[in-house]
Amino acid sequence: MTPEVLTLSQTPWLFTGVMLVKIIVAFVATLLIVAYATYAERKIIGRMQTRMGPNMTGPKGLLQPIADGLKLFFKEDIIPSQAHWFAFILAPMMILAPAFISISVIPFGGDLQFTYDGTLYAVPMQITDLNIGVLFVVAMAGLGVYGIVLAGLASNSKYALLGGIRSTAQMISYELAVGLAIVAIFMLSETLSLRGIVAVQQLPLWGLESLSFIPNWYIFCQPLAFGLFVVGSMAEINRTPFDLPEAETELVSGFCTEYSAMKYALFFMAEYANMITVSAIATTLFLGGWGGPFYGWINFLIKVFGFMFFFIWIRATFPRLRYDQLMFLGWKIMLPLALVNIVITGIAILLW
Amino acid sequence: MEIILFYLTATVAIISAVFVTQCRNPINSALNLITTFLCLAVFYVMLESPFMAAIQIMVYAGAIMVLIVFVIMLLNLGLAVKERYTHGIAGAGVLSALILFIANYFIRAGEATGTGGSVTSEVISSYGHTELIGRAMFVDFLLPFEIASILLLVAIVGAVILSKREV
Numbered sequence: 201m202t203p204e205v206l207t208l209s210q211t212p213w214l215f216t217g218v219m220l221v222k223i224i225v226a227f228v229a230t231l232l233i234v235a236y237a238t239y240a241e242r243k244i245i246g247r248m249q250t251r252m253g254p255n256m257t258g259p260k261g262l263l264q265p266i267a268d269g270l271k272l273f274f275k276e277d278i279i280p281s282q283a284h285w286f287a288f289i290l291a292p293m294m295i296l297a298p299a300f301i302s303i304s305v306i307p308f309g310g311d312l313q314f315t316y317d318g319t320l321y322a323v324p325m326q327i328t329d330l331n332i333g334v335l336f337v338v339a340m341a342g343l344g345v346y347g348i349v350l351a352g353l354a355s356n357s358k359y360a361l362l363g364g365i366r367s368t369a370q371m372i373s374y375e376l377a378v379g380l381a382i383v384a385i386f387m388l389s390e391t392l393s394l395r396g397i398v399a400v401q402q403l404p405l406w407g408l409e410s411l412s413f414i415p416n417w418y419i420f421c422q423p424l425a426f427g428l429f430v431v432g433s434m435a436e437i438n439r440t441p442f443d444l445p446e447a448e449t450e451l452v453s454g455f456c457t458e459y460s461a462m463k464y465a466l467f468f469m470a471e472y473a474n475m476i477t478v479s480a481i482a483t484t485l486f487l488g489g490w491g492g493p494f495y496g497w498i499n500f501l502i503k504v505f506g507f508m509f510f511f512i513w514i515r516a517t518f519p520r521l522r523y524d525q526l527m528f529l530g531w532k533i534m535l536p537l538a539l540v541n542i543v544i545t546g547i548a549i550l551l552w
Numbered sequence: 553m554e555i556i557l558f559y560l561t562a563t564v565a566i567i568s569a570v571f572v573t574q575c576r577n578p579i580n581s582a583l584n585l586i587t588t589f590l591c592l593a594v595f596y597v598m599l600e601s602p603f604m605a606a607i608q609i610m611v612y613a614g615a616i617m618v619l620i621v622f623v624i625m626l627l628n629l630g631l632a633v634k635e636r637y638t639h640g641i642a643g644a645g646v647l648s649a650l651i652l653f654i655a656n657y658f659i660r661a662g663e664a665t666g667t668g669g670s671v672t673s674e675v676i677s678s679y680g681h682t683e684l685i686g687r688a689m690f691v692d693f694l695l696p697f698e699i700a701s702i703l704l705l706v707a708i709v710g711a712v713i714l715s716k717r718e719v
Contacts, residue, residue: 287579331680335606342614346586349618353579353625361625368622372615392682 205322214316222327223304230303234472235265241512248516268465275461280356283458287354292459292466295347298340299473305333306480307395307489309496325490325497326395333394334386337481338379341436345371347470348438348455355458363454366444366523371436373530378432380538381425384545385418385485398489417488424541426486428534430510433482435530437474439511441518444526479507558598565591578624582617589613600673603682 239254239261246253254261279285309325330336345368352364389397403416419426435442444454451457456467483489483503492499521529568587575581589612596605671684689697 284577284579287583290583330602332602332606332682335603335610339606339609339614342610342618345614345618346621349621349625350579350583353621365622365625368618368625372618375614 234469237472239265244512245516272465277461280458282356284354287350291347291351292463295470296466298344299470299477302337302340302477305330308500309490329395332392334392352455357458359451359457360455363451374432374435377534377538381428384425384541387545394484401488402491415488419486428538433478440515441521479504561591561594582621586613586617600676601681
């Protein structure tokens with residue numbers, strides 16, 4: 201018996217219920233990962249720098265993120281008198297929302313089958329499968345810039361403005377390289393849907409039956425695109441070594457200098473939410489999504505956590521780039537490399 | 553359902569478009585313009601062209617408007633603009649009313665052309681919207697597409713030469 205696909209027109213209530221459950225699960229899981237990513241980052245960096253990290257709140261400091269959240273939530277919320285108040289309030293929301301929206305197109309696992317009222321239904325473990333999935337993610341990443349720009353502009357403070365200007369230039373530059381790196385992926389997959397891209401990656405490597413024990417993950421066909429994507433997205437989410445917008449030794453705290461209480465917490469949540477989104481997209485595009493030895497979403501989470509560990513590791517290891525080095529890397533190295541990669545991929549597709 | 557969504561989005565689009573012209577603060581105008589672009593993207597989705605919607609957000613909201621906000625940020629206009637540029641409003645109002653009148657006249661005077669082409673909802677759902685656009689750009693209209701790219705390249709080279717002190 202082939203399972204039915206849930207549609208809004210045939211079973212409206214069941215469809216709505218299933219969608220709501222999916223949205224709530226994905227949202228709550230993301231929030232929890234955001235909260236504990238802060239804990240993990242402090243612990244891991246602490247261990248790498250031979251110190252303890254948080255260990256007082258709860259067993260092994262596990263309640264630290266909750267304590268931090270409560271503290272920030274109950275602090276006084278200050279809006280500077282010279283600030284542009286509407287943009288000032290809007291900025292933290294505009295940086296957080298795109299990060300969470302991008303999660304909605306990422307497939308976490310295969311189909312979940314269940315029987316209801318005598319009919320077998322298949323529910324994809326993905327909130328929605330857009331047929332322009334990848335472009336949607338890129339577009340949302342583009343909207344994420346506004347949060348930082350508005351924060352820098354609305355605060356009416358020199359440090360915030362400098363941080364905002366730096367980050368705008370940085371994000372626009374690296375968006376191009378990241379976008380072009382992804383182009384090579386969908387030249388191979390011939391689909392923009394993230395679900396389709398994961399499905400293609402479960403075929404045997406390079407289409408050879410003799411290599412069928414290795415899946416056709418795009419990291420094997422497109423190692424250069426993978427490298428460009430990881431470095432470029434690290435720059436796009438403002439992680440060290442590309443954290444110039446909030447370089448604390450030069451700019452106090454960059455674009456969020458004037459923010460306090462929950463708005464400040466929203467900026468931090470956005471940073472970690474962006475990290476999760478980027479890890480999830482890298483997993484989906486290059487590491488075969490939810491394919492792997494374990495059950496669907498467990499593979500996915502393992503890969504995402506691996507990426508996040510990598511980002512934290514990088515933060516503990518590398519010093520910050522200088523601004524001209526950053527621009528040089530973005531425009532003169534990564535962009536030409538991404539273009540060359542596209543041309544080579546095109547020739548390869550034509551030849552084979 | 554779709555009608556309700558259309559009217560809601562249309563209302564937001566029109567109100568934000570009015571505010572683009574009405575706001576005294578350039579930041580507010582820019583924010584309203586972004587809202588208008590997002591509403592246009594919703595319209596593209598409703599017209600079964602999700603690719604256009606994504607491009608609309610990526611190019612207009614994600615790149616061009618960011619540059620405009622960037623310029624606003626660097627210039628820090630604020631009050632200077634408010635006082636200097638108010639005298640033109642009456643003239644601009646008369647001019648736009650005139651243009652609206654003329655456009656209306658032309659629309660009324662012309663014959664309604666036949667609606668619809670070969671691209672229908674069925675074609676889009678069987679081919680895929682992205683594939684259709686790709687085919688149109690790289691097969692049917694390849695030469696105009698290349699000419700447009702060369703034009704843009706020339707513009708980029710010109711901008712680089714203008715901004716460099718020593719070439």
